[in-house]
Amino acid sequence: MSISLKNVYFTYPDAPHRPVLNIPCWTVAPQEQVFVHGPSGGGKSTLLNLLSGMLVPSQEGQGGQGEVSILGKRLDKMSQRQLDRFRANHIGYVFQQLNLIPYLSSVENILLATYFSAHKKARVKSADVEKLLTKLNISPDDWSKQIAKLSTGQQQRVAIARALINKPELLIADEPTSSLDQDNRDNFMSVLVSLVAENKITLVFVSHDKSLSRYFNRIDALSDISCLSGARGCS
Numbered sequence: 001m002s003i004s005l006k007n008v009y010f011t012y013p014d015a016p017h018r019p020v021l022n023i024p025c026w027t028v029a030p031q032e033q034v035f036v037h038g039p040s041g042g043g044k045s046t047l048l049n050l051l052s053g054m055l056v057p058s059q060e061g062q063g064g065q066g067e068v069s070i071l072g073k074r075l076d077k078m079s080q081r082q083l084d085r086f087r088a089n090h091i092g093y094v095f096q097q098l099n100l101i102p103y104l105s106s107v108e109n110i111l112l113a114t115y116f117s118a119h120k121k122a123r124v125k126s127a128d129v130e131k132l133l134t135k136l137n138i139s140p141d142d143w144s145k146q147i148a149k150l151s152t153g154q155q156q157r158v159a160i161a162r163a164l165i166n167k168p169e170l171l172i173a174d175e176p177t178s179s180l181d182q183d184n185r186d187n188f189m190s191v192l193v194s195l196v197a198e199n200k201i202t203l204v205f206v207s208h209d210k211s212l213s214r215y216f217n218r219i220d221a222l223s224d225i226s227c228l229s230g231a232r233g234c235s
């Protein structure tokens with residue numbers, strides 16, 4: 001399995017009696033592309049933060065702390081240093097806020113992502129970046145322009161390139177289309193799902209916008225994954 005969660009329970013420290021998530025069992029197979037939808041404030045970003053090890057399950061879960069396994073590795077057993085390395089080597093992210101460095105170029109922003117990926121950065125070359133940018137329909141004239149001088153749609157595509165440059169096995173996307181108009185959104189989604197399929201990547205994409213579900217063949221409601229009233233077993 002690419003993802004396996006068991007008895008994962010989560011509360012934020014400032015509201016310890018108000019669980020945000022209670023997941024008896026949730027699995028995602030390699031190369032699946034899963035769309036997870038749920039209302040604003042429902043816990044989608046919290047779920048993604050648990051999948052990347054940015055958050056760890058709370059202790060109060062039924063049967064202890066719960067298990068978060070990604071690509072067969074238990075994140076809940078890793079040290080901070082191991083987690084940092086695991087994330088850099090295996091997981092790519094595309095967020096609502098793109099977090100691109102505005103005064104750097106597309107190529108520089110993408111190469112920056114390779115800096116933390118110890119065993120991969122040596123293999124990534126400018127030619128790899130340029131190939132990806134071409135695939136994402138960013139014209140060579142724009143490769144060395146400052147990010148701030150590119151359109152929102154172009155910046156979104158650079159963010160996809162940055163997420164994919166380390167060839168992650170798992171890609172996590174958190175409402176990345178929320179600031180795009182309809183045309184740019186359709187373009188972004190088509191490019192994203194085709195690159196993910198081509199590179200045999202597992203994708204977990206969360207959004208409140210159910211209209212995006214048409215790009216996916218597995219659609220999970222967060223309320224079916226996380227049962228805050230009454231627990232179900234993990235079969």
Ligand SMILES: Nc1ncnc2c1ncn2[C@@H]1O[C@H](COP(=O)(O)OP(=O)(O)OP(=O)(O)O)[C@@H](O)[C@H]1O
Pocket residue numbers: 012013014020038039040041042043044045046047208
């Ligand atoms: N750092 C935090 N500390 C305390 N509570 C938090 C924190 N982050 C989120 N929450 C609360 O946890 C719940 C779930 O938040 P989360 O951001 O996971 O929801 P979401 O489904 O991603 O929402 P949105 O679609 O609006 O981004 C909300 O009630 C939110 O207020």
